[in-house]
Amino acid sequence: DGGITQSPKYLFRKEGQNVTLSCEQNLNHDAMYWYRQDPGQGLRLIYYSQIVNDFQKGDIAEGYSVSREKKESFPLTVTSAQKNPTAFYLCASSIESPRTGSEKLFFGSGTQLSVL
Amino acid sequence: GQNIDQPTEMTATEGAIVQINCTYQTSGFNGLFWYQQHAGEAPTFLSYNVLDGLEEKGRFSSFLSRSKGYSYLLLKELQMKDSASYLCAHSGYSTLTFGKGTMLLVSP
Numbered sequence: 001d002g003g004i005t006q007s008p009k010y011l012f013r014k015e016g017q018n019v020t021l022s023c024e025q026n027l028n029h030d031a032m033y034w035y036r037q038d039p040g041q042g043l044r045l046i047y048y049s050q051i052v053n054d055f056q057k058g059d060i061a062e063g064y065s066v067s068r069e070k071k072e073s074f075p076l077t078v079t080s081a082q083k084n085p086t087a088f089y090l091c092a093s094s095i096e097s098p099r100t101g102s103e104k105l106f107f108g109s110g111t112q113l114s115v116l
Numbered sequence: 117g118q119n120i121d122q123p124t125e126m127t128a129t130e131g132a133i134v135q136i137n138c139t140y141q142t143s144g145f146n147g148l149f150w151y152q153q154h155a156g157e158a159p160t161f162l163s164y165n166v167l168d169g170l171e172e173k174g175r176f177s178s179f180l181s182r183s184k185g186y187s188y189l190l191l192k193e194l195q196m197k198d199s200a201s202y203l204c205a206h207s208g209y210s211t212l213t214f215g216k217g218t219m220l221l222v223s224p
Contacts, residue, residue, distance in 0.1 A: 105151075
């Protein structure tokens with residue numbers, strides 16, 4: 001089955017700790033994205049990547065970091081600098097590049113991050 | 117970023133028709149998407165409009181007016197499983213911008 005796999009489903013972070021959320025896709029998509037979703041809010045873009053070894057900041061990149069060493073993988077690290085990390089994190093991919101206007105997104109099942 | 121407005125919540129009865137509206141800033145328009153999201157789950161693609169007019173896909177239809185910066189999602193023959201959040205997303209100069217979503221509650 002082709003798709004996007006996020007893990008873990010639930011994650012808890014201690015104060016001052018960095019945590020990494022995994023995102024793997026086998027759709028052969030070039031573009032990958034990380035979104036944050038808070039209750040009553042829309043999806044906000046954290047980072048996106050159009051190609052391996054390249055990524056761009058989204059609207060709320062502060063306190064987060066990413067890497068794109070392989071086409072299939074786009075892990076997100078929530079650093080200790082992110083003071084309000086509790087949220088639902090969604091990874092997505094698209095066959096079209098961003099800014100084409102037609103990038104249909106395929107989403108993973110999400111990771112709920114909470115602070116202990 | 118681009119502002120997108122959609123109602124926060126709507127209620128409807130099983131078997132009825134409901135229309136969810138979405139307005140956006142018209143500059144730099146490329147396409148308008150609708151996604152469905154059940155609580156705690158991933159959004160799933162419903163429709164994509166780039167030209168004016170109505171796109172019909174089974175019980176769901178989506179309409180776009182580029183000059184008015186306006187779109188709507190029409191759901192017919194509502195079922196209980198249609199209770200979900202419906203996200204409008206606009207493609208402008210950069211990556212997609214999402215609205216806050218409309219929570220639709222379908223009652224028996």
